[in-house]
Amino acid sequence: MKYFIFFFLISAGLNAQMMTSVYFEHKSYELNPESKKKLDSLAQLKTSLKFKIFGNCDSSGTNEYNNKLSEDRANIVRHYLQNKISENIQLISVIGLGEAKQINDNSTDELSGKNRRVDVFIENAFAPGEKISRNALPNFLSTEISQMKVKDTFALPNVNFVGGRHVWLPKGQSEIVKLLKILKENPRLEIELQGHICCDYENFDGEDLDLKTFNLSFTRANAIKEFLVKNGIDSNRIIARGLGHLNPVAYPEETELDKTKNRRVEVVLIKK
Template sequence: MKKIRLLLIPILMSLWHCGYGQSGAIGFHMTASEYDGDLNGNKHHFYNFKDQKLGGALSFQQYLNPSFNLVEKISFNQVRYQNDEHSQGVDASFWVVNLKLKYKFNNGYIFKEGAAIAPFLVAGIGGTYIDSRQYTEASSAKITDGQIKGNVAAGVGILFQFNDRVGLEVANTINAPLYDGWDGVTKGGNDLYMQHSAGLIFNFKKPRDTDGDGVPDRKDKCAETPKAASVNSNGCPIDTDKDGVADYLDKCPTLEGNPDLNGCPDKDHDNVADIDDKCPDVPGIARFAGCPDSDNDGIEDSKDKCPNIAGLDIFEGCADGDGDGVQDSQDKCPDTEKGIKVDATGCPADSDGDGVTDAVDRCPTSPGDVANNGCPAVKEEVAKRLNFATRGISFETGKAILKPSSYPMLDEVVSILAEYKDYTLKMDGHTDSNGSNAANLKLSQSRVDAVKAYLVSKGADENRIEAKGVGEEQPIATNATAAGRAQNRRVALSLILK
């Protein structure tokens, strides 16, 4: 036993360090072994489990890469064999420590790394402690009394992986102790035995899964997948419809679609996904949820009364060619010049109904004469009243103070202004030639200002009154006589159109 401890202690320490110092697994195995050697003529005939004795094994595995694991295995194997004549046999016990390299077929090249059934090959070297006896039906004698020798091992097996933590491993491994005499016969080549094993494999810790998608990082080809995503065995997001948009981002995960439309189809190719398209069979625009606007007037065809003519929203999509606010279908004058006011029929308006359109009517709100540009003509009697009022306006001598006798005449002027609302009252103030030109000009202006002030005080619009003093420059009679000078001192009144 001292030799066994010397063999096992450093190896166990190494296994403990390897097993727990990095990602790996531990296995607990049951074993059964069959002899092959000089006693049966090296026939290599296995799977004859007569006189079997059970053994056990402990293994440690370290992940190296997708194709290889490093395996350390400690096993206790018992081998019993007796030839057919029962003349000679062997009963041996082996304590074996092997360091092996395991080639995995589930490496992503042959089978998927996450395959539930994973075949493998294994081979390695190690050491064995041998204790054997030779026996027949009548006798038994020691062959070896504890020998430590080298050992070569090679085998095949299958791992049935239940989940990320637990699996069942079955394997057949040839062990060849580098010592020919353990069966009591030293002729021929070294004797060997096959170890049949079955055991449970437990991973030390759950494999690292950074993105939490259930696929270990070492198998995960998309290691930063969002947690919401469904993934395949490689850890990459599933794309059920194969349209290049992962299901967790795909609004139509079962329909092949356009990546630019969140994976949804667009059968009318208008860049509006069918699930959002109110007119999925006709190309349209996004503004109208995929429905068309054939005339590009900003009104979708379903609401456009003139879908093939660019029109205006206020006319439900119909046009107003002359821009007068009356749609063409109702416009009796569709070519009206821009800027001209029109009536409900689209023709130039005549607000006062005098036969002169507002566009040329200088008095559009007052019925007038065509000859007078649509304005009412000043009646002859009104002209006479203004002329009479002109002669009735008088001032105090040398002053701009109206005499009270002027008031009735000016009141008449106020009423005339009220009647002719489209006209402006023009007043020219005149003097005789007495005094200087400058003084007379100033006096004439003061007098018309006084008249204007009176008219405004009686309700006249001062903006419709023009008052200008012209002094002595426009006499209507001689200034050589008193009668002539009296005629020259006047305020001339007239109605004018602006």
């Protein structure tokens, strides 16, 4: 089964935590006009932020060649941003990962193209001793549809996942069945499933230990989507996205319960 994720720019309110990617032609580290436009938009951010830049390759070259090419891609992004960003933005790391962080199996040209990329992680640093405990979101399964607003985000209580996997814990099964029932009874509803991970704050996303891809937050959301589609919901009504570690429910993760809370999928109402 092939899994891939379209990376995107997202905003987390005042925290301004984001991630975006730019893509490259085969064996190239040249920025195209679309990539330059995307990087220009990043350079306009006014909040005090830290950028981490990671270069990636598909698997078509040798390890030595891919490591060098990924470094060249990361550095070309760094050089481009350095000439544009203001003093409030720090470039704190620039790393070439070679082919180490594949997000799919390279079985088609399109999938290979998603591995030929530079990821830019943009985030506020957590202050020493800072703790985050997010207020509970409304429960999608118990909120009246008439009370829901388009673009609002809802929780799926008890839908949490095994560490490093896109397999939900047993207590989540009955909740996902309830979600299926709501979608069947309300055929106009369209939703976005947003996956999250715990623990890994050096990378945007985690490794799916079953699939050996580095898009764990996406594969968690997509696992629920696949269950819903298999049970009769039109796939066009559901978007699956991975948000990595950008919106922790609990930080720092001091207990196993904190980690479990962050291994979750939330629901955004797209249409009703």
